[in-house]
Amino acid sequence: MTTSPKPCVNTRTTMTSPGETCVLVEWLDAHASSQWMDPADIDQDAFVVRSIGWLIPGGKPGHVVIAQSLGSDAQIDGVLSIPVGMVQRTVVLGYPTPAHTE
Numbered sequence: 646m647t648t649s650p651k652p653c654v655n656t657r658t659t660m661t662s663p664g665e666t667c668v669l670v671e672w673l674d675a676h677a678s679s680q681w682m683d684p685a686d687i688d689q690d691a692f693v694v695r696s697i698g699w700l701i702p703g704g705k706p707g708h709v710v711i712a713q714s715l716g717s718d719a720q721i722d723g724v725l726s727i728p729v730g731m732v733q734r735t736v737v738l739g740y741p742t743p744a745h746t747e
Contacts, residue, residue: 664715666700667738672731
């Protein structure tokens, strides 16, 4: 597995279409409290989220974009756009071989 501290940079020489790379993205999410509190009681811990999906290169400027599902017609579903500044690390999980359809 390949890891990088920031958004995924593909190490392959070609990657021309979405869904050629499966990644895990670890990122910081915003979180809130829904009650009145003393400022000293504000949660100081980061809220880290781990998401897995198909990398969509160039999906949205300034974001790492992954899709949950890829259709045989090249359509995508379950799209998550994560601002680059929130990404803590990206792990390339694999480069799958194309599915065979008959």
